[in-house]
Amino acid sequence: MPTSEDETGPIYRVIADKLRKSIITGELVDGQRVPGENELMRRYGVARATARQALRTLIDEGIVTPVRGSGNFVRSFRPVRRHAPKRLSAELWGRGRPIWDADAGDRTVEVDNVSVREVRPPEHVARALDLPESATTVRRQRRYLVDNRPLQLATSYLPAELARGDGAVLTAVDTGPGGIYARLDELGSAPAHFTEELRVRMPGPHEAEALSLAPGTPVIEVVRTALTAHQQAVELNEMVLDGSAHVLAYDFDA
Template structure:
């Protein structure tokens, strides 16, 4: 990576100028995904700055989601290019035995895995019960998963399903079978009508940041989906996405 000089006449802080140089090298692929960035000591020598300034420059790139710090090893370009999350067809292919996440990952040619963190009967937040049309205090089937691409967490999702639909069925098992829980609902005769999704951006909770292994200062996308089938809500899925790992793609009719 070629080193550019600091412009002493610039009104941009020195650490931000260094961060700009490193960002440009990443965008040009002079520093490819997974590549190690110059160490703090190297930046101190190359730019003639203090270690604090060098660390602040690298921290800017961490906050921007371009770089990760690995304790005891150094600073590395983040490996994960954004996944294009499809708005259409991602649920329709359950008839082929493919869950929506599988459809997205295959379309993006990504290596992926799913970790089932919890499956069981339990409580749901009041807002979820309202979306499901259930009385306060109702128990539901709860499914929590973490999704990974190239071994890195990118998505954390919790599904809430009414017990009259999920309890005592494969929906309440860690592996519900080909096509996921929606396919199992169709096995019961449910006909899906629509999926209502609400997406907001926010900072993660401490637990979400831990589960997704997020760098400090990384925002997330919070997506809440209500699946409606045969005239009733059959699932609420509360999903937290690493915002740097996804592009939300929508194709709307003219």
């Protein structure tokens, strides 16, 4: 057992490495309780501070999450591979399939916390959608879960004038097969071009709670604008992704 610092590194790091290996090899599986401070103290003959630091290392890495009053648990998750060109292709939503089909495959995808309201848009949204000062937007907010784990928050803004008459379906909680892009297509405002901007940052308190993020886990903020063939902006979507649970994939010609 490690009892002092040597060529293997600090004791807490040796213990953390052993626990990490147990998670990687599947000896400890997702949702399983990790040995606590008392057990690590007995197993390795170390002080409580050392055992606590070993656990804190894994918590900060996002592979172990603390549950108050219950202990620490494995947070192992197969990342979602997000390929923007595939998920936004009209071949997907144009055939009535949700864009998440390109990401999740046969995994379980759920949408909850859906809220749809007509609101005055923030200044940057009005500017992106090229709206007059008096215009309003339809704001669609929701959360996505994959295999029961919350992975993404999304807030879409669409010009409210698109939701008049036949476009009222854009204000429904469930907009039907293919989602809002299929409905925009039916209204003659099909998205033909998308732009996305990404940045990595630390989450705010609400985001950390909504995504059940472990301490120290960053988020990926994605801002997408959907434009028609005539370069009319028909949606601005602001997304917040769990940075530990996504792989962002891109391919393009030289």
